[in-house]
Amino acid sequence: MAIINWATAKYEGLGKDGKGQVSTQSGALKQQPYGFNTRFENKAGTNPEEQIAAAHASCFTMALSFALAKQGFSKGTLESKVDITLVKDGDGYTITKSEIRLDAKVPGISGEEFEKTAVEAKLNCPISKLLNCDVTLDITSFDGN
Incomplete structure (x- = not known):
């Protein structure tokens, strides 16, 4: 069974002078502005790297949550922050890194077992698999009590 989700992007004008809008199927983004100024000049709006960071953070966190539940854990808190690194590459740009920082509290699991589960979730979440x-993954804090 395939699940298909969609988003739309519209860009009016070209290059630095262009302005875009992006919308998602769910409505979470609805004609959200994006363009050169939101990507490279910290102006209000979104950019593709921010959207990838949000997708990776939510996907990884959900994958880890499901993996822990499958192991029999029913309580806990997981909070992930993802930094996407975009670097100039000749005439264009390349995303070179997606860095997950994880803060977690999962009562009853050992640090070793938690780390193994987190690494497996990192390797197997669909967005991790998508990124080239x-x-x-940096587990910035963990509490097993």
């Missing part, structure tokens, strides 16, 4: 860059 270095995907790292």
Whole structure:
């Protein structure tokens, strides 16, 4: 069974002078502005890297949550922050890294077991599989009590 989700992007004007809008099927983004200024000049709006970071953070966190539940854990808190690194590459740009930072509290699991489960979730979440860059995981805090 395939699940298909969609988003639309419209860009009026070209290059730095262009302005775009992006919308998602769910309505979470609805004609959200994007363009050169939102991507490279920190103006209000979104950009593709921010959207990838949100997708990776939510996908990884959900994958880890389901993996822990499958192991019999029913309580806990997982919070992930993902940094996407975009670097100039000749005339264009390349995403070179997706860095996951994880804060977690899962009562009753050992640190070793938690780390193994988190690494497996990182490797197996669909967005990690999609990205063609270095995907790292840093468990910034963990509490097994």
